[in-house]
Amino acid sequence: MSHSYYIYIISNYTNKVLYTGVTRDLRRRIYEHKNELIDGFSKKYKLRKLIYFEEYISIHEAIVREKQLKNWHREWKMNLIQSKNPSYKDLSYLLD
Numbered sequence: 001m002s003h004s005y006y007i008y009i010i011s012n013y014t015n016k017v018l019y020t021g022v023t024r025d026l027r028r029r030i031y032e033h034k035n036e037l038i039d040g041f042s043k044k045y046k047l048r049k050l051i052y053f054e055e056y057i058s059i060h061e062a063i064v065r066e067k068q069l070k071n072w073h074r075e076w077k078m079n080l081i082q083s084k085n086p087s088y089k090d091l092s093y094l095l096d
Contacts, residue, residue, distance in 0.1 A: 005056045007054050008023065019042050026053060048090075
């Protein structure tokens with residue numbers, strides 16, 4: 001049985017703060033962020049908007065990519081997001 005794994009970037013509605021994470025269940029994880037069910041960084045900064053994600057078959061590949069993105073400069077991340085989501089729409093509607 002194969003699974004999908006995701007790296008994702010969420011933000012607040014002013015796009016001033018970015019958070020990069022990895023999960024197996026993107027729909028559940030975004031629900032948790034939107035409903036502030038997770039204490040920590042995303043709750044503190046009200047990060048509820050899914051602005052970017054990538055899908056992987058291997059958890060190892062997803063974790064490597066997450067670490068890579070976490071080491072990127074903010075400008076590089078913003079360029080990546082703009083290449084796929086230039087208007088910074090909340091992409092969580094794609095998960096329904």
